[in-house]
Amino acid sequence: MTPVLSVSNLTTHFHTADGVVRAVDDVSFEVAAGETLGIVGESGSGKSVTALSILRLIEQPPGWFGPKSRIELDGQNILELSSKELRKIRGAEISMVFQEPGTSLNPVLTVGYQVVETIRAHSKISRSEAWRQAVQLLETVGIPDAPLRARDYPHQMSGGMLQRVMIAIALSCKPKVLIADEPTTALDVTIQAQIVDLLIDLKKKFGMAIVFITHDLGVLARLADRVAVMYAGQIVEHGTAAQIYGEPGHPYTKGLLTAVPRVDKRRGELAGIPGSVPAATAWPAGCRFHPRCPSRLARCDQESPPPCVIGPGHTADCWLHTESNEP
Amino acid sequence: MSASTVAQPSPDELVVVKHLTKRYGDGGGLFRKPRILNAVNDVSLTMRRGESVALVGESGSGKTTFGRCLLRLVEPTGGTIHFDGVDVLALRGQALRRFRRRMQIVFQDPSGSLNPRMRVGPAVREPIEVHGIARGAESRRRVESLFDEVGLNAELYDRYPHELSGGQKQRVGLARALSINPEFLVLDEPVSALDVSVQAQVLNLLESLRRRRGLTYLFIAHDLAVVRQIADRVAVMYLGRLVEHGSSETVYEDPQHPYTTALLSAAPIPDPGAASVRITLTGELPSPTDLPPGCAFESRCPNPKKDERCRTERPELEAKSAGHEAACFYPGVRLGKDDRERSRSPAH
């Protein structure tokens, strides 16, 4: 299956007064149409920067893309497009939903107008036709009384409703890829569940690929077909959801899974991961996880491990697996 | 003891709260009638010594306000709070200040809870010296032992908060709260702002501290998975009211109130194989200043047995079994086709 979005060797650094922040280092992944890729990581993992990089929403300077980085959408490298071509893609072929719906929407414009704005930015249709489409979109995303609510201002709507509006805006031009950066983190649990259901539903209806970024392993389990685990700017494990949750290969992934409390059963003492994420200006040498790793080997602080295949389509960057397999 | 001591509290009941209410309101403007918000509405709860009681709810449930009322960081509008037999609301001035030693709070946001201009060592030392527990070298030694107890390196004593990680800051907040040896801790979403791996460390720490020091916790949270890990008893709040209350196991295994069931089903499980029934709540949240006369949850309630009574009459907490109460006229109804069977699914 040819991927609709293909990211290879993405490297994003920031040159700041405190040194070079190597936020994303040599990250590669693909998403096929209709597939949901979950990118999971904690703070400092580089997942948000990865999302922003895909749409080139990184300010350069201080941002900087590595020369080998490629982000291919249907064959075109986004990193090489002119700003005019880039504008055509943003919102239309790839669109993004952010974490805080309250601040992502303009408070002085009605929500309906904001959907219309995006529609008319990418296609030449009349205002009334655009409005009709906007109302229909709002209905599709589950906003009750859509014709009426379209005239509401953001402050009149709840967080969950606003996020639905954001999704409506994102889907207004039928994009091939939807990037969602922690869209449910700021929402209550019951609303979060609704939004996740909505996304699953919309994926079936529209057939777009979804890149879902989060720190919440629970949410991802419901939603993702494939999962990439990020730590310290790199992808340390990559596989299907069943593989990642069922047979995690990387010690970090294993650590995360044992650290997450579960609502369906009480666990004994939660085995956390000792230590904390190192500063992005000074990643540890060799495997970046080695200072916190319970299964550390001698060579882990010397060389960075390559991706090792541990199952069909399942790779983990860890020296523990080199004895068994190397791609 | 003062004359306002509660009649015959049982000795192991440490904190007894009855009918606590916190009302915010304005008198109304020239053209509109007064708006009243009952952030906490007639909530009664008892915490026994050594227990960990969790207060769960989503935003707007009033759980944070409740916690702050207990410590009188917010003054309640009505109800009573008795701590070890003492009427907390009757205390004033010096007596109140001295009493505060017995109960402390740990906040949600590690960055906001520490004075950015004060080094963390002196910040933990300050209450020790102010309350006359120790001075000079002795107080410093106590701080170092507290740091050790919460898992902080002693050399962090002279650091400023912005030089520490989220987990470390939260530990400092904990050390500060423990510095004056309280018996009761209100933990207001203490791990919500932390990464998963750090969260686990802090939860483990909280548990071991509780056991070692014999503390009593009121654990305020919105994350049901975290709560299951740490709580002996669970109380569920919705729009200022207590809707269900019981031991952790009974509430999780046999929820009585439809809101609790919905909440539990909405909580994501890190296991793609776990099929769960999504009980989707439809309908809008009523405006908190304009609550309907009947059950506050009625507008979104998926209970098939819901009827007119729910709209007009307010259900009170009723015991369904020993120590398990719910405020619902038709509790314990199985919602959705299959329920939470897979709690016995293949373990990790």
Added chain:
Amino acid sequence: MNPTAITVLLVSSIALITGFERVAELLADGGWLDRTIAVSPFLLAVGAGLYLYLARTDARDKTMLQSLFRNTEIQWGMTVVVGIALLAVFAPILTSHDPQYALYGRLRPPSLLHPLGTDTSGRDAFARLLYGARLSLQTGVFATFIATALGTTVGVVSALSGSRTDSMLMRVVDAGLAFPRVFLLLALIALLPTVSQGLLVLVLGLTSWFDIARLVRGETLSLRSSDYVTATTGLGLPASRVVGSHILPNLAGPITVSASLSLGYLILLESGLSYLGVGASAGTPSWGRLIQEGYSQLRNAPQLTLIPGALIALTVIGFSLLGDGLRQHLDPRKA
């Protein structure tokens, strides 16, 4: 390359080189203050030099002071302010002429002996400029100090008291802000025959605290609702400690910004008033007075008016840059 350090080095070196004999004199028969002044250019030059030498090797310093200096506006603001302050401090070293008494020929053109020439009364303009700097800066600093102390006190008290006291105090502040300050000052001049410099300082200070009070009240209110201040209540700490250790240190930032901006403005105001003849007696130099005195000679000895004028402008710009830079530095980055 830190321009402030460079300026310190330059000015101190120039002072030492040109004023060598005066340094010796001061050391020999001056009091302890004079001797301190005499020694200072040497110490400052060495200090600045060392700093420049050490700092050129590494750009990545983490101390809070260093990060402060990365802001361009702060850098240049500091440079100007420090430069002018040094001129004032080194006055006795940079010139041996007396600023007050007419000892030299009248209206002499600028020369090596009199870098700015002499004024209509026969006083050395350069000496008057330097000592005038002292007066202007002193006035500005003390008046700002009074205004800041008063404003902070009222602001904190207002924010932490009950709503009645708060409202009352804020109405007073509103009244103060509404009152046109310049008119009050002019009225004062009209009423009193002479206004001493001290009285001027007092009046300036007492009429400038309103802005700061409002600012401090706002900041204190927001601090009061922060978690760590709430924690102090929970910990049972007494109010004095809460204000002393938790509120005031966190007010330091906004207060410093406000004070820097006030300083510039007050110096300007003082110059305007001394131009009108208010303040120190005729002999004592002050920049405003220098402008007034030199005004009649604008055609043939423009430097008498223009140089003091330029310095006033420069000083105000310096403080504005500093205040603005500090505000930028504090605002988005820190809590």
